[in-house]
Amino acid sequence: MSNPIFPTIYIPHGGGPCFFMDWTRGPADTWDTMKGWLQNLHKILPRKPKAIIVISAHWEEDVIRINSQPHPPLYFDYYGFPPHTYELTYPAPGSPELAKQIQALLKNADIDCALDPDHGYDHGTFVPLKVMFPDADIPVVQVSLQHNLDPVYHIQVGAALQSLREQDIFILGSGMSFHNMDTLMQGQDIGNHAATFDHWLTNTCESKPDERNKRLGNWLNAPSARQAHPREEHLLPLMVVAGAGGNNQGKNIFQDNVMGVNVSAYQFD
Structure with a gap:
């Protein structure tokens, strides 16, 4: 009997370094449920990944760029947090070999892309991975979004990468299913x-794959779409993950209420 291929998963990555500090912008346990879930997420994987591909909400480029740095540094791309959160470490290696494989797959799908030998891990990558895989012993390759944020295009990016799942490579989208933080922080x-x-997104992700991708491609027509995402960069990693899910059914695997709003995670397997 053959081993099951890896699922693709879209996760909420929290707010800045929220899992590694005493939270003062709400109840002290605001992020505890999400942190506990992320700590146990590896248990739903069929085995330890050989490598992880992360599509983070916090990297956008003119064309899709692929981190080919063998020892990526960390980008502390958050502001106003305690000093110790700028001293976090996550020394997971990169994988120039996997980066080249990703590049070849995207080019074969006529998707413009380029290797980036200088890019590091932003907080959309190292913060959740530090919770999920604290040993930092799995190679990680971060892949950017394309700055036009076209949902159909990003579904196609994911579809081009889906064969990597058969190589025990874990494709992870890191964002937030709700991301209207300015309004939220104003107390509205x-x-x-x-x-x-959230209800629309769950129904969409759990639809048949063709219908799912059609609805995700037209997400702006969803109820409360712009109220949930004034700008959609935190939603777009879901499109890549759904595309990489191919014909696999999606399901909601985590729900939380943070600061009064619903957030969810989705798996395609």
Whole structure:
């Protein structure tokens, strides 16, 4: 009997370095549920990944860029947090070989892309991975978004990469299914918009693959779409993950309520 291929998963990555500090912008346990879930996420994988591909909300380029740095540094691309959060470490190796393989697959699908030998891990990558795989012993390759943020295009990016799942490579999208942080931090009650969009997103991801991708490609027509995502960079990693899911069914594997809004995670297997 052959081994099952790896699922693709879209996760919420929290707020900045929230899992590694005493949270003062709400109840002290604001991020505890999400952190506990991330700590146990490896248990749903069929085995330890040989490598991890991360599509983070925090890297956008004119064309898709692929981190080919063998020892990526960390980018502390968050602001106003305690000093110790700028001293976090995550020494996971990169994989120039996997980066080249990703480049070849994208080019074969007529997707413009380039290797980036200088890029490091932003907080959308190292913060959740430090929780999920604290030993930092699995090679990680980060892949950028394309700055036009076209959802159909990013579904196609994921589809080009889906064969890597058969090589025990874990494709991970890192964002937030709700990301209207300015409004939220102003104390406005937008929980109804968050719940409405979360309900639509779950129904969409759990639809048949063709219908799922069609609806994700037209996500702006969803109820409360712009209230949930004034700008969609935190949603787009889901499109890549869904595309890499191919004909696999999607399912909601985690739900949380953070600061009064619903957030979810999705798996395609």
